[in-house]
Amino acid sequence: MAINTQKVLIGGIVAGVVMNAIDIVSNMFIVGARMKAESDAFKPGLADQMNKGSAMVSYIVMDLVLGILLVWTYAAIRPRFGPGLRTATYVAVLFWVLAGIFYSGYLHMGMMSAGLWWTFAFIGLVNFFLSAWAGAKLYSEDSPA
Numbered sequence: 208m209a210i211n212t213q214k215v216l217i218g219g220i221v222a223g224v225v226m227n228a229i230d231i232v233s234n235m236f237i238v239g240a241r242m243k244a245e246s247d248a249f250k251p252g253l254a255d256q257m258n259k260g261s262a263m264v265s266y267i268v269m270d271l272v273l274g275i276l277l278v279w280t281y282a283a284i285r286p287r288f289g290p291g292l293r294t295a296t297y298v299a300v301l302f303w304v305l306a307g308i309f310y311s312g313y314l315h316m317g318m319m320s321a322g323l324w325w326t327f328a329f330i331g332l333v334n335f336f337l338s339a340w341a342g343a344k345l346y347s348e349d350s351p352a
Contacts, residue, residue, distance in 0.1 A: 215278050219278040222341050242319075242323065245319050273338075280298045285346075290343075298335075
């Protein structure tokens with residue numbers, strides 16, 4: 208059966224909104240001060256650049272695109288693994304591992320400490336789980352009504 212593109216977009220946008228909400232809360236209340244301190248220690252003024260309006264817009268758009276890709280991947284593997292949270296969990300773990308590999312570069316170049324990297328890794332895992340689960344709940348292969 209073909210992927211239901213409309214449901215991928217709807218579920219993906221919801222997943223992206225969940226991802227954005229978790230990012231906002233975690234970056235404001237959990238890791239914000241530590242991230243600012245470590246970014247500025249790496250390169251003075253870097254944290255201010257990361258918090259500019261244009262950067263914020265790009266983060267929001269990236270989360271929405273990631274949400275759509277999460278649900279698209281879920282839809283793609285769903286025929287093999289079956290519908291439901293277990294398959295969404297596989298997708299979340301896949302994206303988490305890929306993100307961890309990508310972000311490990313920041314750790315290796317000294318842009319962030321191991322403790323901050325692991326904090327981001329944990330928050331990212333929770334974020335991918337909740338986002339993938341939310342998006343998968345809205346996806347079905349039924350034709351849109």
